[in-house]
Structures are given as structure tokens and as C-alpha cells.
Amino acid sequence: MDKMVIHGGERLIGEVQIGGAKNAALPLFIAALLTDEEIHLHNVPALRDIDTVEKLLRNMGITVKREGFDATIQAKSLDTIEAPYDLVRTMRASILVLGPLLARAHGAKVSLPGGCAIGTRPINLHLDGFHALGAEIDLEHGYIHAKADKLAGTTIDLSLPTVTGTENLMMAAALAEGTTIIENAAREPEVVEVGNFINKMGGQISGLGTKTVVIKGVSALHGTDYTIMPDRVEAATYMVAAGMTRGNLLIKGARPQHLKAVIDKLSEAGMEIHEENGGLRCLMTGSIKSVDAKTLPYPGFPTDVQAQLMAMMCFANGLSVISETVFENRFMHVGELKRMGADIQVEGHSAIIRGRGELSGAPVMATDLRASASLVLAGLAASGTTEISRIYHLDRGYERMEEKLRVVGANIRRVKA
Ligand code: EPZ
Numbered sequence: 001m002d003k004m005v006i007h008g009g010e011r012l013i014g015e016v017q018i019g020g021a022k023n024a025a026l027p028l029f030i031a032a033l034l035t036d037e038e039i040h041l042h043n044v045p046a047l048r049d050i051d052t053v054e055k056l057l058r059n060m061g062i063t064v065k066r067e068g069f070d071a072t073i074q075a076k077s078l079d080t081i082e083a084p085y086d087l088v089r090t091m092r093a094s095i096l097v098l099g100p101l102l103a104r105a106h107g108a109k110v111s112l113p114g115g116c117a118i119g120t121r122p123i124n125l126h127l128d129g130f131h132a133l134g135a136e137i138d139l140e141h142g143y144i145h146a147k148a149d150k151l152a153g154t155t156i157d158l159s160l161p162t163v164t165g166t167e168n169l170m171m172a173a174a175l176a177e178g179t180t181i182i183e184n185a186a187r188e189p190e191v192v193e194v195g196n197f198i199n200k201m202g203g204q205i206s207g208l209g210t211k212t213v214v215i216k217g218v219s220a221l222h223g224t225d226y227t228i229m230p231d232r233v234e235a236a237t238y239m240v241a242a243g244m245t246r247g248n249l250l251i252k253g254a255r256p257q258h259l260k261a262v263i264d265k266l267s268e269a270g271m272e273i274h275e276e277n278g279g280l281r282c283l284m285t286g287s288i289k290s291v292d293a294k295t296l297p298y299p300g301f302p303t304d305v306q307a308q309l310m311a312m313m314c315f316a317n318g319l320s321v322i323s324e325t326v327f328e329n330r331f332m333h334v335g336e337l338k339r340m341g342a343d344i345q346v347e348g349h350s351a352i353i354r355g356r357g358e359l360s361g362a363p364v365m366a367t368d369l370r371a372s373a374s375l376v377l378a379g380l381a382a383s384g385t386t387e388i389s390r391i392y393h394l395d396r397g398y399e400r401m402e403e404k405l406r407v408v409g410a411n412i413r414r415v416k417a
Helices: 022-034 048-059 092-105 124-132 163-174 189-200 232-244 260-268 303-313 332-339 369-381 401-407
Strands: 003-007 013-017 038-042 063-067 070-074 107-111 136-140 143-147 155-157 179-183 204-206 212-216 224-227 248-252 272-276 279-283 317-323 344-347 350-356 363-365 385-389 411-415
Touching (some): 003 369, 022 070, 048 063, 048 092, 092 107, 124 143, 124 163, 163 189, 163 212, 232 248, 260 272, 303 332, 303 369, 332 344, 332 369, 369 385, 369 401, 369 411, 401 411
Parallel strands (some): 038 224, 363 385
Antiparallel strands (some): 003 411, 038 070, 107 143, 179 212, 272 279, 317 350, 344 350
16 A cells, blocks of 8 residues: 655645546536436546546446546446445445436445445435435345336425435436425535536526525436536645645635635634635745634535644644534544644544644554545644555545645655555
């Protein structure tokens, strides 16, 4: 397994280009299942998770062609309606095939995703929603057996604004008979992206970005082409990197309207952030201030940036309380940061960080995607050398991270196992 070796202390100065959003690209690849015509996607990020979703679709007999940042997908016919355990367990977003398969093939056999490092990750809201739309759902031998001769529009009231749950149900409802109303829908930009994409395919979805999404079912959807939005979590990660190394970065492609909570929080921590040349200029001239944060569904502070902010707070001088309200176990990075000398106390859903202004490099282990990003950031700002093992977690959601960081001055290299 590859390792990342970082010698800390370099200020990051220069430009970083943000890639296409992983959490938009994944559902858009799968939404191609909703039509038998060709779909053309642009600005597709080069990530492990994209390779996985490509394998998943190919496994079902769907043609997928990737050239650079473009992909052509055509679900002309389906060889199988199954998403097998070995693929679903490596990428839980595979459960997004349920909606399109029910709509298109009137059935699906999808492995239950199981839990992951950050929580049990139930999918009850997805399944209850499909049942409300008229599907029969059976769970047997670790698989979801779903079938629906037809889907009928209805009102679905989500007890939690689940991101992939909203996406899954939108895709099913797009080809259902009648109108579906999703109350307490997720408002994330990636969810809006999926709705915009379906509308470009001939769908009729309104209310995107609000708590109430209305989907008027249509009889068929057609092919289209679409350019994927930039990855706001990748952008936020490099914004924090600029702050932690007291650097000065132009983060090209970052959309400020997707990052308001992050911009506000990092400004509170002492960063200067303003729009420049179609991106965000991020610099830290003074010292890092301790701030409190609480993760919330969009437009609140994103849970996917929680670990990165925690790494930054270790370099402030003072007390910071970070509460994780979205997932029940998303503090796996705490133990690793403590190996670097961090003073962090976890109490229930909150982590109390006593920033000492510095960390010392150490061998650490990545446990999940965003935790591994927080360890890279900590290594960039720590004194001495940090070695991060199991960085396959990082490759799931960050494209060429060590190259992008080296270009702006980081002393970082990937050591092949
Ligand atoms: C999406 O996961 C993202 N993944 C996650 O990003 C992100 O952290 C998360 O949304 C929250 O923003 C993709 O989009 C592929 P949820 P998702 O359903 O949809 C509970 C990353 O790092 N819940 O919004 O799985 C759930 O347990 C990844 O890129 C139920 O109880 O998240 C959690 O506590 C990590 N029942 C909360 O809702 C359900 O049926 C939010 O989960 C569904 C969810």
C-alpha cells in the first residue's frame, strides 16, 4: 500500500485547479441508466470512486467510454439488474442504482452497503421512499430485492435530509406516473446538479435547492451532455491548506456560492478570502484563531470539511469545540492527530481541541477519505516528517493531491509500496 511522506513547514504559494465534484459525478454516471440514449459528461474527475462506478455500470452491460475528463455512457440494454457485494462494499454510493433500475427495469438486486468507518450509514429512508412509490422491497442474504411493475407519484416526507436518498428517489420519481413531492429534501449543490441533469434529459423537477422538491413523472428521458460542477469539498480542503501553512493560494474553479459556510468559518479563523479570476484567493497573514464549528446539512458547515478544520485548529492557540451532528462516528482522525501531539478530547458528538500552535510529524494511518485529507494538511504544517499509510482512502476523492501540493511548494512525495 502506498504511503505519503511529507516534510512540513513550507508555505503554500501559487495556484491550484479544482476538479469535477466526486459527489456529483457518481450520481450522474448512474443517472445515465434512466435512458437508452447516449450521455456525454465533461469535467469528470480522475478518482478511484469514478473507476469503481465505471466498473459497476460495465458489470451491468452498459457501455462506458472515458477519454481524459470526458465520459460517454449508454445504457442501451441491461445484462443484469444486480449491483454485487464486492462493488457496493467498496463504494456505498453504488446504492444509487436502485432508483434508476426500479424506474427503467422495474427491479433491482443490490447488495446492502453495510457500515463504514464514519458510521452505520443506514439506507432505511431510501427504501421507505421506494416503498411509498409502490416498490416491493425484500432484504435477503445481504441483498435488497426490489421490484415495481410501475411507480406511482406520491408525497415522501424524509425524517433526515439524506443526500443520496434524495438523489435516489428523484431518479425513481422522474419516470413514475404522476407527481412526487419530497419534503425535507437535501439541498446540497450536488443534489441540485442531479436534478438539473435529469431536467436536461427531459425531466420535470422543480424546487431544487429547497426543502421541497417536486418531480412530475415523464414517460421517457433522452440523452444529453453535461459539464460537472467543481468539487466544493476539494476546494475547501485546499482553502484550509492555505490557512494552515500561512500560505497564499488561488483556488481556481472554486464557486463561492457553494462555500459560504466554509468561507465564513475560515474568515473567522483569520483567513482573508475573496473572489479572483474565477476562483478564490485564500491567504493567512496573521495567526490562526480558535473557532467553534458544528456540522449541519447544506447550507450549514459541511461534515466533509470537519476533519480538515480540526487539523487547522490544532495550529491555533486556544480552545475550539467542533461538533459533528451528521454522522455518529466521524472522529477517526482524532487518534491520528493525537499521535502528532494534538490535544483533543472527544465527548459524545463534540471534539474539544486545545490548540498549541504546532504539531510534530509522525507515522499515522488514514481511515477514511476526509480523515486522510486532514492528516495530509496536518503533515504540511507540522514540524518534521509525517508518513501517512493506507492513502488509497485519499485517492478515492482527491485527484493527484501530492502533485497539486508540490506545484505550490509542499515537500510531499508518494512512496509506492
Ligand atoms: C453523502 O453521503 C456524501 N456521499 C457524503 O460524502 C457526505 O458526507 C454526506 O452525503 C453528507 O453530506 C455522496 O454523495 C456519494 P446522507 P450520504 O444520506 O448520502 C443518515 C465524502 O466524503 N441516514 O445525507 O450517504 C446517515 O446515517 C462522503 O465524499 C439515515 O439514517 O449521506 C447520516 O447520519 C462521505 N437513513 C445522515 O443521515 C438513510 O436512509 C446523512 O446521511 C440515509 C441516511
